[in-house]
Amino acid sequence: MTSLQIIGAGLGRTGTTSLREALLELGYSPCHHMDETFATQEHLNHLWKEIYRSRFEGTCHDDSKNYYLDNLLKMVFRGYVATVDCPGYMFYDRFMEWNPEAKVILTVRDSPEQYVRSVQNTFFWGNRETSWVRRSFWKMVEFFTMPHHVYWIIEYIKKLHGVDPTQPATDLALKYTDWIEKVISTVPPEKLLIFNVRDGWVPLCEFLGVDVPDRPFPKRNSSKEKNDAVKRISIGIASKKAVKLSAVLIVIVSAVVLGRKFSFKFP
Secondary structure (H helix, E strand, O other): OOOOOEEEOOOOOOOHHHHHHHHHHOOOOOEEOOOHHHHOOHHHOOHHHHHHHHHHOOOOOOHHHOHHHHHHHHHHHOOOOEEOOOOHHHHHHHHHHHOOOOEEEEEOOOOHHHHHHHHHOOOOHHHOOOOHHHHHHHHHHHHHHOOHHHHHHHHHHHHHHOOOOOOOOOOHHHHHHHHHHHHHHHOOHHHEEEEOHHHOHHHHHHHHOOOOOOOOOOOOOOHHHHHHHHHHHHHHHHHHHHHHHHHHHHHHHHHHHHHHHOOOOOO
């Protein structure tokens, strides 16, 4: 896979959706983002279970020679010019090996605390929920509404960072700063832009060597917008599961009724 020109290494909720819109406006299209897994890549979502297992449960203990994992990732990200957000950020180092001329953008928030507030209000709500009763209730809701591939991506996140971001005991600020330090220490300075979307077009365009557009920098995906999107997806998934469950129950009830109606005793 040698098509990537831009590699996003920033965590989700660090302005990655705004960055994607900016990159698209600058001509870096297509750009992979978590939204792609719901829009254009549904036929590939089954691969995330295999990606997790090949990385953390496979027999290859030398990650640099895990060719099965490499092939799976190339299937998912083939054809993209840029990638930002989760799940792509988790593989930025692999992408660099495959695309040595690509540039890396590390999106950041104003502070670790700002990042924590954002993820607690969206993806990792469990990090702030200490009541066992409420956690149990919402875990049950999550079971019926979470897309299958999202489950495996979150499991990958847990293994990659060595912590469970959905647990109250996890220090999300430390997870955030540790990741930033890791990226900075592994990407050559001349290929890395540490970017806060509040800084707008100028630093991004200077880094990429392109003209600055004569329009406002895109601002997308506030916590409210993200939660509204998650709700729409969750309702759709829950509805599909409810239909399937209803169909199964109808079959079971019908079988019981017919069984009783046509039952007979052997002599």
